[in-house]
Amino acid sequence: MQQGGNAERQAGRRTILKAAGASLAVAGLGATATACGGGSGSGDGTVTIRYSWWGAEDRAERINKTIALFEKKYPKIKVKTDFQPYTDFWKKFNTQASGGNPPDVFQNAIGFLRKYDAKNVLLDLSGQVDAGNLSMDGFRAGLEKFGEIDGKLLGVPVGSNSMALVIDKPVYTRAGVKPEQGWTWDDFDEAMTKIRDRTGRAGDSGMYGVMYLYDLYLRQNGKAFFTEDGLGFTEADLTTWWTKAEKGVKSGLFADAKKVAQIKPKSALSAELAGSEFTWDNFTVRYTSEGKSEYGLAPIPTTDGKRTGQYLGSLMLSGYKRTEHPKEVAQFIDFMVHDPEVAKIMGYDRGVPTTQAQYDAYRPTDPVNKAIAAYEESLVEAGVLEQITPHPNGADICEAAFLRIAEEMALGSRSVEEAVEQFFTESKTALAG
Template identity: 80%
Template sequence: MPRTGSVDRRGVLRLAGGSLAAFGLTAAGCGAGGGSGDGSVTIRYAWWGSDDRAKRINETIALFEEKYPKIKVKTDFQPYLDFWKKFNTQASGGNPPDVFQNAIGFLRKYDEKNVLLDLGAQVEAGHLGMDGFRAGLEKFGEVDGKLLGVPVGSNSMALVIDENVFRKAGITPKPGWTWDDFDAAMVRIRDTQGRAGDSGMYGVMYLYDLYLRQHGKAFFTAKGLGFTEADLKEWWTKAYAGVRSGVYADPRKVAQIRPKSALAAELAGCEFTWDNFAVRYTSEGRSGYGLAPIPTTDGKRTGQYLGSLMLSGSKRTEHPKEVAQFIDFMVHDPEVAKIMGYDRGVPTTTAQYEAFEPTDEVNRDIAAYEDQLVASGVLEEITPHPSGADVAESAFLRLAEELALGKRSVDDAVRQFFSESKTALGR
């Protein structure tokens, strides 16, 4: 959009939101959540993410406060791990934010701790609309009949490839290709392109979940783990062999170049990750990058589902109506989509999906990838994770890396994972 010397009201609000964010403040000021003499209320909104996400979110909040002048929003954002440390402290003290960014791994955990607001009553009251969502995503935040989260952006696992490497190696991944096809491709890349095939899939919990789903299992059930020690031993034995043979990238080198990805650093030819993360490779690397389909066991079933970040409310909020109105605005208003883009995934509602038309090739590829998944009919439902799933996921990632670095044997890593997970999951 061309810029002129004049700035409209929305522009002023956006600039104000960005300036305040730079000083760690918000348009709502510094006070605690509550009400005031003029009938206005303040709600607290917290999320994790980068400075860029913070800037975008502050712009959307400025638009919300323009539409709802009686509702002020005080914001707080942190990096992922710091966010949950602070949130745990707030929740334990009975003072969580009124509304906050959430993920499926935390729904049951905080529901059992009596932290999450069931938004169903607000839907019935007409303050929150749950129509117009894509691909059944309106059900994503439901647990045991309660609406505990509303999705704001969808994503799915994908294989991000260095297109130049795959082309030179003569490899063209197509829907329905198998794990045997994938393994052969990784060997070919190693032998012909002077780098590892993959960055290291052994620690990607959500990829392993898809592999298990292809075999009629899942990483989590509603109550605990959905696989056995023998299953994990098979997965990690193959991973260990792949690292030693050079099919997967050297984990020591991968650790040295973090936070840059092994794919962008040219240590590997591909990497499994969420589709909306594909944007990072273009900014980090020198090659062209694309999205390839997930390998299958039978040539058909990928085990995939659409995941999503969500917005949840606090059960302790004094302003459930305003929280619902805020969430409704953030998932339905077209202007929000134009500001956020695919920062939190592809917009979950049709109105927002149609409002944002990506101009760059990477984001167009992300949208096309998800459209293809929906059209192909391969998508499945995700099981809401049990309480303690976040601890199990952290253990999986840590132990997989220790295994890859040679600090643990496969048997030791498997035993330790099940020991820690059973403690975290309470079963």
């Protein structure tokens, strides 16, 4: 979840790295660990837990401030930190998990829960809830259920986001397009045409590789990207989706993929190659930083004028199953998701705060973050939010393949037929593991 972990692979400048969770630097490496999760103790009863996440340097600065608050409240618990760029984080985590030495507590995403649960890496936090060390009360919009898998609490949501259409507001105004809740894919197609014809710009940056958008489209039509144990759609379904995307590029409705690749890490929207782009709502900060225009959040198009298929995604905090300090891990997570001062420090860096107490504690004053809060509130008011589809073991590999193969198709190195066949081949292998 990126929830979160997903769009997080779409590299951008430092500002999106702040929101998405990648980093250009590695710092604060954790201390040498013991065999069981790296927790350590001392003669005076002080214990040390290791905490790892993916994120940029400004995220690290914020997190270190929250850790200082935590250690002040819990003077007998010390926290050693480690952060990496997104891809490097998971490479390192895989190595640590294989060696029986992952961090005691770490940032996590929905696509990895079943994977690491199957490998006996994740701590079921339910026992710590029962013991009173972790509260799952006070979460917004059903987010307390987000990290539950097969009756086990494997992650606690720390920041929510949802898919949105980020638009260049002046471009949409010049084109005479005003997206509203309940607009349809036909309305969207018409909008893309108006933007191209009236402004000389592609309507969208190219939606073919956004797995979580395709998931919403499938959910609108009674399916889903994933079932609990595999893919929830057919080769024919994906062929239809990617064929429409290919036609959009050829007709100029979607941005030229070669030009999009050339201007990376800048986005096609902020580089003025396109009038809009589907991504996570809390990424809006990226466009304001990169571009010269004014950007806004528009609703997801629908199939029937009602159902968007949306849910609140979230980054999570998880614990290591064999940590020597499960109580302290639970107390740490509890503090990070409930303490109001943490919200004031973190802001919307990891998404909108998941608990009502933290949501109320941080009320943004800048236009961009105010718009993010308003957007998520509008989803709640519209009643469109649903529960996320469970992700099977191997979902992270499927997501990476979807993004890579879609780009290859967009660049012309694969036909739609070849791209679909390759994706299903790779996915079947990943999901069989």
